Amino acid sequence: MIQLSSAESVDSEHRLILGSRVEGAPVFNRAGETIGHIDDLSIERLTGRTVYAIMSFGGFLGIGEKFHPIPWGLLEYDVERGGYVVPLDKAELKGAPHYEREELVALGGPSHAQFGERIYDYYGAYGPLPPYL
Amino acid sequence: MIQLSSAESVDSEHRLILGSRVEGAPVFNRAGETIGHIDDLSIERLTGRTVYAIMSFGGFLGIGEKFHPIPWGLLEYDVERGGYVVPLDKAELKGAPHYEREELVALGGPSHAQFGERIYDYYGAYGPLPPYL
Numbered sequence: 001m002i003q004l005s006s007a008e009s010v011d012s013e014h015r016l017i018l019g020s021r022v023e024g025a026p027v028f029n030r031a032g033e034t035i036g037h038i039d040d041l042s043i044e045r046l047t048g049r050t051v052y053a054i055m056s057f058g059g060f061l062g063i064g065e066k067f068h069p070i071p072w073g074l075l076e077y078d079v080e081r082g083g084y085v086v087p088l089d090k091a092e093l094k095g096a097p098h099y100e101r102e103e104l105v106a107l108g109g110p111s112h113a114q115f116g117e118r119i120y121d122y123y124g125a126y127g128p129l130p131p132y133l
Numbered sequence: 134m135i136q137l138s139s140a141e142s143v144d145s146e147h148r149l150i151l152g153s154r155v156e157g158a159p160v161f162n163r164a165g166e167t168i169g170h171i172d173d174l175s176i177e178r179l180t181g182r183t184v185y186a187i188m189s190f191g192g193f194l195g196i197g198e199k200f201h202p203i204p205w206g207l208l209e210y211d212v213e214r215g216g217y218v219v220p221l222d223k224a225e226l227k228g229a230p231h232y233e234r235e236e237l238v239a240l241g242g243p244s245h246a247q248f249g250e251r252i253y254d255y256y257g258a259y260g261p262l263p264p265y266l
């Protein structure tokens with residue numbers, strides 16, 4: 001039987017996580033390679049619902065630092081690695097909607113529905129645009 | 134008619150907000166005095182739902198830096214001031230559940246339901262413990 005380290009056992013039992021621990025958490029592809037990190041979260045102000053995790057893939061995609069908002073539900077937490085797994089390959093990520101840092105504020109603004117349609121359309125295979133966007 | 138500054142009009146139209154903008158946002162009492170800031174968020178890992186805003190009241194309550202998890206729904210966003218209003222007076226805040234920083238991780242752990250009961254019981258006048266805690 002594998003003995004879990006203390007950090008791992010804490011992680012696996014944790015229902016709630018601090019935002020400060022999500023931001024900066026590593027992101028892996030399905031093969032377990034580190035491909036970036038979660039840079040920020042996009043949260044619905046009224047309900048507190050996290051709509052997107054804002055991923056940064058740094059140099060991994062060969063496009064400099066751009067930010068990919070990914071629907072929260074797409075991410076899987078990997079207890080052993082202490083980070084999140086994105087179930088997409090490099091080409092799928094490269095083609096996904098991404099923005100400069102200064103564009104991220106607009107994501108939640110008057111055009112949030114257009115952003116949402118574009119993002120959820122892209123990730124459509126993983127689920128439809130939620131009714132609240 | 135009042136002319137909104139650009140920052141204010143952005144704020145008032147924003148349905149989604151970046152986590153990095155919530156953390157560090159000032160917190161006011163009903164009289165409009167700054168009493169602290171939002172230090173962190175406690176987020177349900179599976180659903181992405183923000184359960185608590187973790188408030189820091191620094192020296193305001195005269196108890197050194199302690200952290201008060203407050204149900205997200207209690208906070209009101211004040212567009213003009215660019216921060217959150219807590220509808221509680223100083224004595225109510227001082228008596229509210231608060232923790233050292235190193236205790237905050239436990240908030241989401243195996244005892245999350247006990248933490249939740251204590252916190253929601255205290256703020257009971259503002260609404261019951263949600264069924265998901």
